[in-house]
Amino acid sequence: MAGLKHIEIVAFDMFSTLVKNDTAEWQMAHKAIVDGQRLPVDALVFWKEWATRDVQFRKTRTNMADPEASPPFKTYWEAWRDAFIETFEAMGLTGDAEQAASDSVTALAARDAFPETNDALEALGRTRTLAVLSNADDRFLYGTIAHNGWDCFSYVLSSEEACAYKPDPRIFARLVDEMGVAPEAVLYVGDSPYDDAHGAKLAGMQTVLVQRTQDTPGRTPPPENGALLPPDHIVSDLSEIPALLD
Known part of the structure; x- marks a missing residue:
């Protein structure tokens, strides 16, 4: 399992990762x-x-x-x-x-953050650049960011802007290209084993899978044939992530 001290950017999925979406x-x-x-x-x-x-x-x-x-x-x-x-x-x-x-x-666009989200973003933002890469239309992705009063993200990319949906590697490649970093310098955090962990791993990123207890609709069904790439780390909520980067 790769260490994470070299990570420069922590990029997040939005729905069911940063905000509630059950x-x-x-x-x-x-x-x-x-x-x-x-x-x-x-x-x-x-x-x-x-x-x-x-x-x-x-x-x-x-x-x-x-x-x-x-x-x-x-x-x-x-x-x-x-x-x-x-x-x-x-x-x-x-x-x-x-x-x-x-x-x-x-x-x-009116989804509320999980209880630990703001503290985790504050802690991570002290030492890393924060980004959002989410399967979302601009209207409800930026609407959710505004609804929660966040100004901590240096980069935001929606599937609408990229014209591609995770786990398509092209959307992850766009983040890397536009932020000017190597894929291995990005830690991608999401709740979907397929869209998030598998997709980001295909793109060469480090990954954290957030396994919450909520019932989450709307995940992309994984392929019936073919194994998924496993996440590098699994956490129960965002409060566990800052310690991974120490």
Whole structure:
């Protein structure tokens, strides 16, 4: 297991790593959509129908065997709008898919930090440069940063700006290129074994997997065949990371 004293940059995933993003919050957002559009359907049933389409998007959006051959890039807003259109059709509902997608984005932009996040960022920021690299649209990624009052990140990169989703190595390579560092000088911290730990390891970074107890929706399903690269370190929350860098 590689030491971490040489690390110059600590880069974070955002959702379910720095901020809360559990299933209950997604279900609440969908209940608000059902209530707001006065849809004659049980909100939990509606959420489950939509979620199957969201997972399918995540499974097919990146061709890891040949990332350049991936399907045309869609933002989350575009993919979620399409998922709502299909959900309305499948359930025989008349609804506003664009408004539902926008409401989902708005809800994500108001996610609160985990209890230990601010202290961990403060401690790490004393000795390292901090960055964010997240599968997210600009609107809800920057919205979440503003919502939590953070000004500690020297670099922020969304999948929307990169036109690529983790674990695609191109999005990690862009961070390295634009920050002007070697991959091995970056510690990437995330909650997904596939998107975060595997993807960052493919790019040559050191990795920390945050294994929280919350039920997290929306992770990219790993491939059915093929082993994942293991993280260098596993922690239960962010408070354990500063000690790894001492």
